[in-house]
Amino acid sequence: MQIKESIALVTGANRGLGAAFMRALLAAGATKVYAAARDPSSIAPQAGVVPVKLDVTQDDQVAALARDLSDVTLVVNNAGISEQVLLLGSGAVESLRRQFETNAVGPLRLIQAFAPTLAKNGGGGVINILSVLTWLTFPTTGAYGASKASAWALGNALRGELKAQGTELLAVHSALIDTDMARGLPGDKLSPDDLARAAIAALEAGQPEYLADPTTRGVHAGLSAQPPVYIGAAA
Numbered sequence: 489m490q491i492k493e494s495i496a497l498v499t500g501a502n503r504g505l506g507a508a509f510m511r512a513l514l515a516a517g518a519t520k521v522y523a524a525a526r527d528p529s530s531i532a533p534q535a536g537v538v539p540v541k542l543d544v545t546q547d548d549q550v551a552a553l554a555r556d557l558s559d560v561t562l563v564v565n566n567a568g569i570s571e572q573v574l575l576l577g578s579g580a581v582e583s584l585r586r587q588f589e590t591n592a593v594g595p596l597r598l599i600q601a602f603a604p605t606l607a608k609n610g611g612g613g614v615i616n617i618l619s620v621l622t623w624l625t626f627p628t629t630g631a632y633g634a635s636k637a638s639a640w641a642l643g644n645a646l647r648g649e650l651k652a653q654g655t656e657l658l659a660v661h662s663a664l665i666d667t668d669m670a671r672g673l674p675g676d677k678l679s680p681d682d683l684a685r686a687a688i689a690a691l692e693a694g695q696p697e698y699l700a701d702p703t704t705r706g707v708h709a710g711l712s713a714q715p716p717v718y719i720g721a722a723a
Contacts, residue, residue: 661697
């Protein structure tokens with residue numbers, strides 16, 4: 489799809505990568521960006537941006553937004569949470585449920601709600617923000633990685649269904665991004681603005697996936713290694 493004259497909905501748009509997507513979409517020629525956040529007053533005023541209230545874990549809010557925003561041609565599923573827990577530790581199951589509800593069920597809920605709108609408006613597209621942890625886990629990232637791996641699998645299944653109505657789906661995987669979520673973590677971090685621009689270019693080029701950095705590309709390639717790269721990480 490082409491971003492010029494598109495109308496986008498970006499979830500988790502009040503900061504970090506979501507805010508970067510707003511800037512990048514407008515710079516690429518989007519007519520309007522609906523900026524979704526649990527607290528829409530946290531969205532900085534900007535020409536072309538319309539703040540909207542949305543908690544992606546709430547069915548009624550998603551359904552209401554889909555009824556109200558009948559002009560959307562692009563959905564960017566960026567909202568997500570990360571909780572560091574040991575799977576054998578206290579509270580792991582509750583944390584897993586919270587992360588699955590936001591990181592995996594949330595994007596599915598948005599795509600289900602907006603698929604008819606996208607079809608009506610010519611097909612359009614969906615961008616799902618995933619992670620290198622889709623394929624790689626560490627001791628405290630198992631629940632988060634499981635939620636992103638589930639979102640990846642759901643997206644792969646949805647891609648075929650969406651294609652029938654002319655809607656493209658791009659999965660974006662990256663390592664650390666220079667946002668609040670990665671604050672305090674060691675290692676090189678991607679600029680959120682650079683990542684947003686590159687993801688938009690990948691969608692316009694019709695790519696099904698975008699691997700944003702050398703770490704992510706290396707991990708993806710290592711899935712076929714012996715032993716697979718994720719076995720080494722887990723050990």
